[in-house]
Amino acid sequence: MTAASPIDVLKTLALPGRAVIDGALVEAASGMTFHNVSPRDGTVLNQVAACQSEDVDRAVASARAAFEDGRWRDQGPRAKKAVLFKLAELMERDAEQLALLESVDTGKPIRDARAVDIPLAIGTTRWYAEALDKIYGEVGTSPIDRLSWAVHEPLGVIGAIVPWNFPLHMAMWKVAPALAMGNSVVLKPAEQSPLTALKLGELALEAGLPPGVLNVVPGLGGVAGEALALSMEVDMIAFTGSGPVGRRLMEYSARSNLKRVSLELGGKSPQIVFADCPDLDAAASAAAWGVFYNQGEVCTAASRLLVQDSIKDAFLEKVVAVAKTMVPGDPLDPETSFGAMVSERQMNTALDYIATADSQGARRLLGGSRVRQETGGFYVEPTIFDRLAPDHTLAREEVFGPVLGVQTFKDPDEAIRLANDTVYGLAAGLWTSDINRALTCARRLKAGLVWINGWDACDITMPFGGFKQSGFGRDRSLHALHKYADLKSVSVTLR
Structure with missing residues (x-):
């Protein structure tokens, strides 16, 4: 049956x-x-x-x-x-x-x-x-x-x-x-x-x-x-x-x-990818799922992607490729991996942030539109912006929606400075093959949760909470x- x-x-x-x-x-x-x-x-x-x-x-x-x-x-x-x-x-x-x-x-x-x-x-x-x-x-x-x-x-x-x-x-x-x-x-x-x-x-x-x-x-x-x-x-x-x-x-x-x-x-969590990342494909998947899982409605969403300048273009191609597989669909369809936003108000908030990012000069690489309007539901496609400046609204405020902003850095000091340049301090992550860099950066990141070569890699046995205004x-x-x-x-x- x-x-x-x-x-x-x-x-x-x-x-x-x-x-x-x-x-x-x-x-x-x-x-x-x-x-x-x-x-x-x-x-x-x-x-x-x-x-x-x-x-x-x-x-x-x-x-x-x-x-x-x-x-x-x-x-x-x-x-x-x-x-x-x-x-x-x-x-x-x-x-x-x-x-x-x-x-x-x-x-x-x-x-x-x-x-x-x-x-x-x-x-x-x-x-x-x-x-x-x-x-x-x-x-x-x-x-x-x-x-x-x-x-x-x-x-x-x-x-x-x-x-x-x-x-x-x-x-x-x-x-x-x-x-x-x-x-x-x-x-x-x-x-x-x-x-x-x-x-x-x-x-x-x-x-x-x-x-x-x-x-x-x-x-x-x-x-x-x-x-x-x-x-x-x-x-x-x-x-x-x-x-x-x-x-x-x-x-x-x-x-x-x-x-x-x-x-x-909540937070405005950074995910940092160094040029010596041990697995760019895994990092690209984590970058996409880290912000788009649950339609971006996650307090630890990796909404800021910081990529070392020498690998940015090649890495962003991988992230965009993963994001393109996340097609909004009926939440009650067992095959759907990307559903609806929780309310019309939350959907409109995300769309307003997207419009603001456009107006401030960030480059939209993917998405940015409401979709499936014929259903009457509240769906926004995964959205990625490149060339995000530190003073852009998208780099400062929590969207709580499927919107990713990308920034670049030259060295670890700049990466940490950008990562900590927020009133929030809930989560942060970094990808590197250098154990000394990993541990040093983990210590310098101002966040209650820090993940190395992974994202959201924790469970009930570890405390969950933030620093600063998180x-x-x-x-x-x-x-x-x-x-x-x-x-x-x-x-x-x-x-």
């Missing part, structure tokens, strides 16, 4: 649209909803509860009550592990449905959702389930008449505000370690991509997570997100998104209870567990 196509399955699927508050699926108290639009064809997928401050307050109160009575916090490591492992099993059981929801909600190719996004989200859940009993305190070197130790204690109520580019994956980067440490969580998904977060809330209840421990409040960022960030009962906001919103969250922290804030705010705080690794905990010192005077 032939398996049903994703399009056929979508027609029969009941899409989640209600908030998850205190263990129940509920409408917004006001009855308000918002249109959830698919970037695939511009159609309205469903109506989603538009949570207001009243709904957020109810979710926070539920999370606070759950934390204070210890229904999750005080469970032992074995019990917590069992629930989180069960959640991972349920996510794996429903992986195909989650991939479909992610693809139709964001415009990403379903083959990427199936092979990357959903498996990584499941893996993150399992990793933190396994790691939660590996966080130890420490015994102090006290005088003979005293015994002192330090222990990690959960913060309390965590507000997690996650982006639309990798909705479930980014949610689990925050939800999994926060739950593993014994916190309660109120998750606010991006209004552009609420479906998998709402499904996650349902699965968490099925897995046995006590009511109130994980609440999901969909809604507009300026309403639900603001209410969460201003709440006096939220102990921390963990955020991935734009710089302007990150700044507002810090203001809200100061205006409320001085809650902790962890921010990952934010502070780390997702992934054991460091994320520490982020959701306080360190308490206890001393006993011996008699």
